[in-house]
Amino acid sequence: MRSDITAQNNLIRIFNNKHRETLVRVECFEDALRSLKYEGKVSRGKNIANVKTLIGYFGTHLKRHMRAEERILYPFFDIHVPKYDSVIALFRLEHREINRNMRKMVQWIKLYDEWSQKGLFSEWLKSFYVEGMCFVHLTRHHLVSESATLFKSVICCLHGDEIGILEKKMKTFLIKNDD
Ligand SMILES: [Fe+2]
Numbered sequence: 001m002r003s004d005i006t007a008q009n010n011l012i013r014i015f016n017n018k019h020r021e022t023l024v025r026v027e028c029f030e031d032a033l034r035s036l037k038y039e040g041k042v043s044r045g046k047n048i049a050n051v052k053t054l055i056g057y058f059g060t061h062l063k064r065h066m067r068a069e070e071r072i073l074y075p076f077f078d079i080h081v082p083k084y085d086s087v088i089a090l091f092r093l094e095h096r097e098i099n100r101n102m103r104k105m106v107q108w109i110k111l112y113d114e115w116s117q118k119g120l121f122s123e124w125l126k127s128f129y130v131e132g133m134c135f136v137h138l139t140r141h142h143l144v145s146e147s148a149t150l151f152k153s154v155i156c157c158l159h160g161d162e163i164g165i166l167e168k169k170m171k172t173f174l175i176k177n178d179d
């Protein structure tokens, strides 16, 4: 039988690893955005390709991570640690905003060819860059604050047997959703 603390640390580690992995990609995306803005036409094709690849990664992996939190983790916290309901509500709102940013970025990427062929690359870049940077800062803030504050405080309120149930639910969800 695991102690409460071992169980808590295990679960925190699983989420922190996912957050760290995503934060590295967020860092790369920020670099790719800056390169797109400052490196000029010669490197544009390469920079667009980098940006597209990373948006694809977020569209699959970050979305899946947030879905797991919304469907399994947050509802579990709502029931077992209700005193944190306002913080969870804030995190749900941030997910909504991150998803909105991702949708906008995908829309802008689809317009890239058309706008650049019409000689409107600067205008396109201005809009895409703002949306991209909002995504970078919001996502970074969200992942860091979930790891640093919420998970530590909330998960530490759960007992070993509750964590066992939560882990099982998460595992089932992730297997079903191919993670
Ligand atoms: Fe989250």
Ligand SMILES: [Fe+2]
Pocket: 019, 065, 069, 143, 146
């Ligand atoms: Fe998260």
